[in-house]
Amino acid sequence: MSMGNNYELYKVFYWAAKTGSLSQAAKVLYLTQPSVSHAIKQLEESFGLSLFYRNAKGVELTQEGAVLYSYIEQSQILITLAEEKMAALKNLDSGELRIGGSDSLFKHYLLPYLEQFHEAHPGVKLHLNHGTTPEIMAFLKEGRIDLGVVRMPIVDSQLEVKESFQLQDCFVAGARYADLKDEMLSLERLLQHPIILFSRNSRARMTITELFQSYGYSIKPEIEVGSVDLLIEFARRGLGISYVTREFVSKELEDGSLFEVRLDVPLPPSHVGILTMRNMPVSSAASAFIRLVR
Amino acid sequence: MSMGNNYELYKVFYWAAKTGSLSQAAKVLYLTQPSVSHAIKQLEESFGLSLFYRNAKGVELTQEGAVLYSYIEQSQILITLAEEKMAALKNLDSGELRIGGSDSLFKHYLLPYLEQFHEAHPGVKLHLNHGTTPEIMAFLKEGRIDLGVVRMPIVDSQLEVKESFQLQDCFVAGARYADLKDEMLSLERLLQHPIILFSRNSRARMTITELFQSYGYSIKPEIEVGSVDLLIEFARRGLGISYVTREFVSKELEDGSLFEVRLDVPLPPSHVGILTMRNMPVSSAASAFIRLVR
DNA sequence: GTTACCCATAGACACGGTCTATATCTCCTG
DNA sequence: CAGGAGATATAGACCGTGTCTATGGGTAAC
Incomplete structure (x- = not known):
């Protein structure tokens, strides 16, 4: 008989060797004893070697069987670990x-x-x-x-x-521009104040530039900053009116350190x-x- | 779906991952492409995880698939080594x-x-x-x-x-007893000469003792030695007549440094x-x- | 002697692994 | 842009084989 076994047989072999009993292996694998007996026989015939000594108490590895076991044991342990790992990945306990x-x-x-x-x-x-x-x-x-x-x-x-x-972008200002609090500004009027924008090529920056262009205006920031934190901080200190995402300044809007500058044109929401x-x-x-x- | 796969699936998975192609894996395993596709699907369903990205060029391991592969690769290599080892044992190239x-x-x-x-x-x-x-x-x-x-x-x-x-045990002597060379001795006559026997409780010693007893004699060695080499050496030096296995002294019998002392009773061969x-x-x-x- | 536990063998059945045929998709080429 | 080549997915049928039950034989222990 030739090489190239069904790897399932190695699982049976592993448990037969580990338990020292075909009957025990059958229990572990939810098979019957004859099935295990048959499986081991297939392996033995495929190798042309005896793997177990059979006796009244069970089975015992032969010299050759012990050699096979030294390899197969590791292999089976790895598979078991793999299956546990996959279960962990599935359960989000790992990964x-x-x-x-x-x-x-x-x-x-x-x-x-x-x-x-x-x-x-x-x-x-x-x-x-x-x-x-x-x-x-x-x-x-x-x-x-x-x-x-x-x-x-x-x-x-x-x-x-x-x-x-x-998200809703908006213009916000600090106490320095408190007189704008109750006003509803036109774009033209807004542009009379210093504007603070995000410097990087962000989508928000592109959006607001396009919006002003669509109304015939060009928005040129007095100050450009590199982070949302600075946008907020500069507005609070009165350096100008910042264009920020409203949700990002909800804390400042609530405690009054910033207020929203309302415009007479709608600012499109961003998704x-x-x-x-x-x-x-x-x-x-x-x-x-x-x-x-x- | 639950755990506890047919380990055969891992062989398919191994080759699919290794070759990066279900079709190639099929060739290696002498299967058809749909069989491999089906096998991989079974594995994926059993884990509830995707193992491969499918694209027009073949397949590529997902993150989870790569984790599985890291275990299964070792496992499969071990099995391959095991099969090679068993073949070597069978061919007597090893063991x-x-x-x-x-x-x-x-x-x-x-x-x-x-x-x-x-x-x-x-x-x-x-x-x-x-x-x-x-x-x-x-x-x-x-x-x-x-x-x-x-x-x-x-x-x-x-x-x-x-x-x-x-094997045939026999009595041998050296030049000192050359006069016995052409004689056919009775047991009684043999016992008039110093006898050298193996000292340990060997089967040969027991046999010859019993033989003499069956004829009514008692054989008592002049010298007892602990090895066959000494039996031979003592006989050559003329210290007595040694009881040895003929096949063990064939060299000495041939070169004439020892000769066989023939008896008038047959010595039973030993097997x-x-x-x-x-x-x-x-x-x-x-x-x-x-x-x-x- | 008898019991109880092992493993081996025989034969039947059913499940599932594998096949062929076909569909779908993507990339590449003329 | 159409069409071919090559990849994987799907559907359905069939055959092989892995598994079962039933049974036999052997050994150890009581």
């Missing part, structure tokens, strides 16, 4: 979740979800990659992250976009979307996180 | 052969066979355990040797006895038998050796 997004979204919006997820699944390692929207999209396509959280709209045939939540690869399976950790956020 | 026997049998009779066997199967390690017949029998029953080579007769229900070759455990499989190395000797 990792790699999310891409902008710094500000992480800090001001996703943080509670991340905390909640980590608390529920402490075994899952979180990897947060921040970057611009195009970078996030590239990371996704390279397989370096499992999902991306970015501002809409996104048009990319390779990506699956789930609209998640809505945040969750990106995954289209037609590709989503890891269970990622889908659990998406379920949590939506 | 060990443990033989029990008396020192003199090893030295004077089995040596050429051992050399021949070692030359034919250099990969098989030889373990030679010497001891008395009862010790050899005990070794066998304890599983410490694969076969024993001892003088017959042996009566033991647990042991399988194969008669192997025949050498090969012992193995009854109703227990014999290792392929052992059965190859037995085939060689007989």
Whole structure:
């Protein structure tokens, strides 16, 4: 008989050797004793070697059987570990979740979800990659992250976009401009004050630039800053009027250190979307996180 | 779906991951592509996890799939090694052969066979355990040797006895007793000369003692020695007449340094038998050796 | 002697692994 | 842009084989 066995036979062999009894092995494997007997016989015939001594008390490995066992034992242990590991991955007791997004979204919006997820699944390692929207999209396509959280709209045939939540950008000012608090400003009037914008090529920056252009104006910031924190801080200190996401300054709006500057034209809401690869399976950790956020 | 897969699926998974293609895996495993596709699907459903990304070029491991692979790869390699090892054992390119026997049998009779066997199967390690017949029998029953080579007769229900070759014990003397060369001695006449016997409780010693008793005589050695080599050496130096196995002194008989002292009664031949455990499989190395000797 | 436990064997059945045929998708090429 | 090549997925049928029950034989222990 030739080599190239059904690997199932090794499982039977493993338990027969481990328990020293074909009957015991049968119990462990939920088989009958004749099935185990037959399986061992198949192995022995395939090798042309005897693997066990049979006696009244059970079976005992022959010299050759002991050699086989030394290999098969390790192999079976690895498979068992693999199955346990897969179960852990499935249950989110293990694994990792790699999310891409902008710094500000992480800090001001996703943080509670991340905390909640980590608390529920402490075994899952979180990897947060921040970057611009195009970078996030590239990371996704390279397989370096499992999902991306970015501002809409996104048009990319390779990506699956789930609209998640809505953010409202707005202009805010501090005490220095308190006289604007009860006013409803036109764009022209707004532009008479110093404007503070985010410096990087963010979607928010592009959106507001386009909006002013559509009304025939050009918005040129007095100050450009590199982080949402600075946008807020500069507005509070009265250096100008900042264009920020309202949800990111809810604390300041509440305690009165900032107030919203109302305009006579509507500012379009911006949507945040969750990106995954289209037609590709989503890891269970990622889908659990998406379920949590939506 | 629950855990506890058919391990055969892991073989399919291994090759699919290794080749990065279900079609290639199918070729390697002599299956069709749909079979492989189906097998992978079963695994994925059993874990509740996706293992591969499918694309137009083939398949690629997901994060979870890569985790599984890290375990399964080792496992499969071990199984492959195990199968190679078993083939080597079967072909006698590997393994060990443990033989029990008396020192003199090893030295004077089995040596050429051992050399021949070692030359034919250099990969098989030889373990030679010497001891008395009862010790050899005990070794066998304890599983410490694969076969024993001892003088017959042996009566033991647990042991399988194969008669192997025949030895003829005889009395030999050196030049000092040259006058006996052409004579045919009676037992009585023999006993007038100093006799040299093996001191240990060997079967040969027992046999000759019984023989003399059956004729009404009692044989009492002038000298007792502890090895066959000394039996020969003492006889050559004229210290007496030694009782030895003729085959062990063939060299000395040929070159004339010893001659056989002929008796007027026949000395019974002694048989050498090969012992193995009854109703227990014999290792392929052992059965190859037995085939060689007989 | 008898019991109780092992393993081996024989024969029947049913499940599932494998096949063929076909569909669908993507990439590449002319 | 159409079409071919090559990848995987799906559907359905069949055959092989792994498993079962029933039974036999052997050994150890009481």
